[in-house]
Amino acid sequence: MALKFRAGQQLVSAVDSTAVIVIKAPAAEGTVTCGGVAMATAGESVTAAEPDPALLGGTQIGKRYVDEADTIQLLCTKAGQGTLALDGSPLRIQAAKPLPASD
Amino acid sequence: MRLTLLLDMAADGFGDRVLAGRRSGGITAAELSRRSHSGAALVRERAADALVYLDVNGPAFPVALFAAARAAVPLVPLNYRLGQRQLDELLARHPTALGIGPPGALAHFERAGLTAMTSDDWLEQTRADRGEITDDGQGDDENPVAVVIYTSGTTSAPKGVLLRHDNLVSYVIGSVEFAAAGETEAALVSVPPYHIAAVANVITNLYAGRRTLVLEAFTPGEWLRTVREEEVSSAMVVPTMLARIIDGEDDRSVPTLRSLSYGGAPMPAALIERALREWTGVGFVNAYGLTETSSTVALLGPEDHRAAIESADPAARARLSSVGRPLPGIELEIRGVGGEVLGPGQPGRICVRGAQVSAEYAGLGSAVDDRGFFDTRDDGFLDADGYLFVSGRTDDTIIRGAENIAPAEIEDVLLRHPAVLDAVVFGVPDQEWGQRIEAAVVARPDVAVDPADLREFTLRALRSSKTPDRFWLLEELPRTETGKLLRRLVPGLIPPAKTE
Numbered sequence: 001m002a003l004k005f006r007a008g009q010q011l012v013s014a015v016d017s018t019a020v021i022v023i024k025a026p027a028a029e030g031t032v033t034c035g036g037v038a039m040a041t042a043g044e045s046v047t048a049a050e051p052d053p054a055l056l057g058g059t060q061i062g063k064r065y066v067d068e069a070d071t072i073q074l075l076c077t078k079a080g081q082g083t084l085a086l087d088g089s090p091l092r093i094q095a096a097k098p099l100p101a102s103d
Numbered sequence: 104m105r106l107t108l109l110l111d112m113a114a115d116g117f118g119d120r121v122l123a124g125r126r127s128g129g130i131t132a133a134e135l136s137r138r139s140h141s142g143a144a145l146v147r148e149r150a151a152d153a154l155v156y157l158d159v160n161g162p163a164f165p166v167a168l169f170a171a172a173r174a175a176v177p178l179v180p181l182n183y184r185l186g187q188r189q190l191d192e193l194l195a196r197h198p199t200a201l202g203i204g205p206p207g208a209l210a211h212f213e214r215a216g217l218t219a220m221t222s223d224d225w226l227e228q229t230r231a232d233r234g235e236i237t238d239d240g241q242g243d244d245e246n247p248v249a250v251v252i253y254t255s256g257t258t259s260a261p262k263g264v265l266l267r268h269d270n271l272v273s274y275v276i277g278s279v280e281f282a283a284a285g286e287t288e289a290a291l292v293s294v295p296p297y298h299i300a301a302v303a304n305v306i307t308n309l310y311a312g313r314r315t316l317v318l319e320a321f322t323p324g325e326w327l328r329t330v331r332e333e334e335v336s337s338a339m340v341v342p343t344m345l346a347r348i349i350d351g352e353d354d355r356s357v358p359t360l361r362s363l364s365y366g367g368a369p370m371p372a373a374l375i376e377r378a379l380r381e382w383t384g385v386g387f388v389n390a391y392g393l394t395e396t397s398s399t400v401a402l403l404g405p406e407d408h409r410a411a412i413e414s415a416d417p418a419a420r421a422r423l424s425s426v427g428r429p430l431p432g433i434e435l436e437i438r439g440v441g442g443e444v445l446g447p448g449q450p451g452r453i454c455v456r457g458a459q460v461s462a463e464y465a466g467l468g469s470a471v472d473d474r475g476f477f478d479t480r481d482d483g484f485l486d487a488d489g490y491l492f493v494s495g496r497t498d499d500t501i502i503r504g505a506e507n508i509a510p511a512e513i514e515d516v517l518l519r520h521p522a523v524l525d526a527v528v529f530g531v532p533d534q535e536w537g538q539r540i541e542a543a544v545v546a547r548p549d550v551a552v553d554p555a556d557l558r559e560f561t562l563r564a565l566r567s568s569k570t571p572d573r574f575w576l577l578e579e580l581p582r583t584e585t586g587k588l589l590r591r592l593v594p595g596l597i598p599p600a601k602t603e
Contacts, residue, residue, distance in 0.1 A: 007458070008104050008269060008273075008458070010104070021104060021108075021276070023276065061112060061115060061116045061281065061282075062112060062116055062280075062281025062282050063281070075276060075281075077108060077111075077112055078112075078115065079115075096280045096283065097280075098279070098280040098283050099278050099279075099402065099404075099430065100362060100364070100386065100388045100402065100404050100405060101279075101290070101307065101308075101311070101313075101337050101362055101364060101388070102278075102339070102364045102366070102388050102390035102392075102398070102399040102402050103300050103303035103304040103307050103308075103339055103364070103390070103398055103399065
């Protein structure tokens with residue numbers, strides 16, 4: 001099921017412990033999957049599912065995940081084993097561009 | 104998005120890392136998380152609707168911040184140096200809060216009807232396991248207020264700025280990389296807990312995985328000693344602190360310091376130039392932000408500082424007086440008197456928009472316009488490369504004839520005079536000009552100041568219309584603890600009978 005994303009939205013995986021926050025939302029509706037299974041919005045009831053064994057690339061806490069066209073950016077808040085994807089295309093880790101500390 | 108999400112991530116990602124206090128015996132990320140649950144249970148047991156923090160900065164502060172966040176009540180850090188009347192007035196706005204402070208503060212809390220405990224007691228009691236507090240959707244507010252900060256009221260009565268969870272979390276996620284700090288990094292905090300920089304400091308360093316150390320009471324000697332002994336790698340100061348460090352007699356070697364950020368008040372150009380020459384191994388960061396914007400909205404980084412100081416080109420050097428470029432999550436516009444958006448080089452009002460911008464006041468609501476922009480009431484302009492120059496508060500502008508004059512520009516010149524320690528420029532009602540310009544200066548110890556010499560000095564740097572008509576000599580200038588000039592108090596300090 002395609003979702004209209006918004007920044008700040010939290011998504012949880014149905015196949016493992018993975019949780020993400022939408023940092024940048026694509027303009028169009030889409031489906032974010034983890035391990036090949038659609039992620040649910042936080043608060044929604046989640047039916048546990050088995051991941052696609054071919055989609056177990058894993059996620060790292062605190063990393064940002066983006067698609068090739070840079071339409072979506074997700075921040076991983078809980079790590080897991082599944083691969084994140086938008087409409088079937090796997091997301092990749094965005095290189096960090098840290099700002100100097102100012103506080 | 105709740106602040107506790109950042110803490111849960113830290114506890115999950117680097118739970119054993121010490122985040123507050125000394126390397127041995129400090130509070131780890133996992134312990135801070137446990138204590139936040141315990142503290143939230145204490146808040147709920149008392150049915151408190153806020154947590155008032157009335158103490159110096161210390162380990163009790165981050166515990167209070169995250170306990171309040173976990174309990175979904177606001178943390179209200181108050182200035183422990185306020186007079187009784189002002190304090191009573193602020194406490195009366197939070198009658199059902201839980202108060203935390205030193206033993207001497209308990210009487211204040213009691214008088215205002217709050218339940219209270221000492222900070223030591225708070226640290227002792229939050230050790231105990233009181234079970235996990237999960238947000239049970241109390242109040243159904245998805246985005247509650249996380250922190251209330253009262254403005255220093257340099258121009259009017261204090262206003263409570265409401266910073267919601269989304270504002271603070273957006274600021275952190277938008278400007279800090281998770282776990283980016285090395286194991287040995289340590290940040291030194293010298294600002295009091297009721298300042299936005301202290302709140303931002305706790306949450307940004309937590310997310311970066313950087314240990315924070317607190318200087319309870321700032322003195323230049325203590326600051327320098329702590330930097331060396333605790334091998335501090337980054338620190339934040341306000342300009343008056345930097346002035347005292349650079350002007351003092353103490354040993355100024357800071358071998359481990361890599362980053363020094365400053366903000367909170369305008370930095371005199373002469374001072375930052377001296378600091379850059381003194382500490383060649385330090386990366387300087389000028390941060391511009393307001394309480395209402397959850398701290399920094401624009402910053403001038405270390406490379407920009409070095410490029411400016413090493414350049415002979417006046418335009419490049421001028422960058423040292425800029426606050427750099429807006430953060431990625433901030434949209435910034437300069438607007439004219441009619442609200443129209445102005446182009447590069449044109450001075451006007453600085454307006455900002457972004458998820459970190461709260462612009463919300465207790466009892467007054469939101470101050471953003473229909474496009475979501477917040478008018479900072481600071482004047483400034485952007486240069487052709489997008490660097491922001493802040494000329495001062497709109498309310499401080501002197502209108503002489505038809506000319507708008509920013510006092511800061513003249514003050515900056517006066518502060519370059521070798522006999523001048525501190526300076527303020529202000530407008531005085533004038534029959535001919537509407538306002539005329541006067542200045543008050545504080546002389547360096549054992550140095551004589553000659554008004555004619557000051558006038559000559561100012562005239563060499565600025566047009567005559569910007570040269571003060573009169574110079575006064577004061578013992579010291581009224582400033583807040585964080586170095587903000589209380590300009591409205593200055594005219595009252597001028598002796599009425601005395602001239603020049």
